[in-house]
Amino acid sequence: MFNPTAEAMPLAQLRALQLERLQATVQRLSERVPAYRTKFAEVGVTPDELKTLGDLHRFPFTRKSDLRDSYPFGLFSVPRSELRRIHASSGTTGKATVVGYDRNDLDVFAEVVARSLYAAGARPGMLFHNAYGYGLFTGGLGTHAGGERLGLGVVPISGGNTDKQVQLIEDFGPEVIACTPSYALVLAEALRRRGHTPESLSLRYAVLGAEPWSDTMRREVETRLGVKATNIYGLSEIIGPGVSNEDVHEQQGSYLWEDHFYPEIVGPDTGEVLPDGEFGVLVLTSMTRTAMPVLRYWTGDITRLLPADNATGRTMRRMDFIQGRSDDMIILRGVNVYPSQIEAVFGQFAELRPHYQLVLSRTGIMDELLLKVESGRTDGALGREVVQRIKAQIGVSVTCELCEDGSLPRSEGGKLKRVLDLRGAR
Numbered sequence: 001m002f003n004p005t006a007e008a009m010p011l012a013q014l015r016a017l018q019l020e021r022l023q024a025t026v027q028r029l030s031e032r033v034p035a036y037r038t039k040f041a042e043v044g045v046t047p048d049e050l051k052t053l054g055d056l057h058r059f060p061f062t063r064k065s066d067l068r069d070s071y072p073f074g075l076f077s078v079p080r081s082e083l084r085r086i087h088a089s090s091g092t093t094g095k096a097t098v099v100g101y102d103r104n105d106l107d108v109f110a111e112v113v114a115r116s117l118y119a120a121g122a123r124p125g126m127l128f129h130n131a132y133g134y135g136l137f138t139g140g141l142g143t144h145a146g147g148e149r150l151g152l153g154v155v156p157i158s159g160g161n162t163d164k165q166v167q168l169i170e171d172f173g174p175e176v177i178a179c180t181p182s183y184a185l186v187l188a189e190a191l192r193r194r195g196h197t198p199e200s201l202s203l204r205y206a207v208l209g210a211e212p213w214s215d216t217m218r219r220e221v222e223t224r225l226g227v228k229a230t231n232i233y234g235l236s237e238i239i240g241p242g243v244s245n246e247d248v249h250e251q252q253g254s255y256l257w258e259d260h261f262y263p264e265i266v267g268p269d270t271g272e273v274l275p276d277g278e279f280g281v282l283v284l285t286s287m288t289r290t291a292m293p294v295l296r297y298w299t300g301d302i303t304r305l306l307p308a309d310n311a312t313g314r315t316m317r318r319m320d321f322i323q324g325r326s327d328d329m330i331i332l333r334g335v336n337v338y339p340s341q342i343e344a345v346f347g348q349f350a351e352l353r354p355h356y357q358l359v360l361s362r363t364g365i366m367d368e369l370l371l372k373v374e375s376g377r378t379d380g381a382l383g384r385e386v387v388q389r390i391k392a393q394i395g396v397s398v399t400c401e402l403c404e405d406g407s408l409p410r411s412e413g414g415k416l417k418r419v420l421d422l423r424g425a426r
Contacts, residue, residue: 021287032077102291113146116245121205124151131179133159138240173202181213182411188224198226216347253318
């Protein structure tokens with residue numbers, strides 16, 4: 001049964017546990033994974049040099065390319081006979097990234113997801129509508145096992161098939177739902193078309209993740225589904241969903257489960273560790289996985305670390321909303337901008353919907369950025385005001401196209417692509 005007491009571990013005890021687990025992880029990687037042994041030799045470090053948490057920065061980063069270079073099982077630290085599950089990315093941009101789990105890893109996975117669902121408001125005995133995709137994607141099976149660990153009744157609906165989703169929500173009456181934030185809005189629209197109001201729905205809590213989103217989208221989901229929505233964060237290279245989750249009462253940053261995952265924030269260009277409170281790239285080390293521990297994984301996600309909120313009794317740090325990905329950053333005429341920044345600005349307009357797309361194109365030598373956003377109004381005055389406010393608050397010049405409701409792409413349960421880059425198109 002799930003036990004939440006570890007979240008309130010005294011800070012000195014937590015730091016000592018982290019060091020102990022990091023030392024064991026580095027030693028395991030050095031002894032069992034030739035690729036890591038080579039990486040350590042290349043930078044001239046050995047496991048016995050990790051004497052304090054501050055020494056971790058001396059060890060090399062792990063990047064997605066390392067997983068692809070070691071395809072399929074080169075980073076595993078157990079024989080294949082000990083594996084109990086394998087997940088993988090789609091591999092649409094090259095070789096898939098493969099991750100493996102032994103019995104211990106699946107236990108850790110279920111525990112951290114159960115902890116996340118509990119923070120999101122779920123309680124034993126509730127019904128859990130799990131609309132994350134099952135299969136090679138870690139989301140569906142990962143949240144499923146965590147829901148069972150917590151004592152929820154799990155409905156494994158998976159992603160897509162919206163009509164069936166709506167029917168089961170109507171017939172089963174679940175209190176908890178998990179899916180991507182963009183798909184939550186798709187379900188909200190479908191439920192509205194069936195005559196439902198937020199008050200007529202059984203849903204109380206939404207656990208949303210797998211894509212960047214904002215407080216603007218949170219408010220829209222909460223209003224239209226009648227729920228309290230929290231952010232769940234994770235990635236398959238570290239374990240899957242359940243690395244962190246917001247507290248349903250705060251909704252002010254996701255608590256990182258620091259007894260299992262050690263976080264760092266580093267400069268995107270320098271790789272140097274930044275102090276808490278500064279924005280940079282999130283780097284994570286899995287400290288309790290045994291089949292495939294990953295050291296200093298460069299997530300590419302831009303965020304910052306925040307102190308714990310003493311009101312909850314937790315001692316673990318929080319991570320702020322993901323501002324974007326270091327590889328998704330748009331450089332427009334010398335200004336760095338993330339899609340979430342633009343969303344935060346147009347979210348200030350009540351007439352605009354959270355359905356949008358950013359289209360990058362090139363005229364001559366100049367890059368152009370078009371914001372397409374759905375709106376109840378399509379007059380030019382509103383579009384000009386949006387453009388002016390984006391310029392004033394972010395410092396970039398864009399054009400704005402106000403689109404009719406329902407005209408922009410919708411999620412079918414997976415991640416929704418927000419940026420369309422046409423600069424290389426012919």
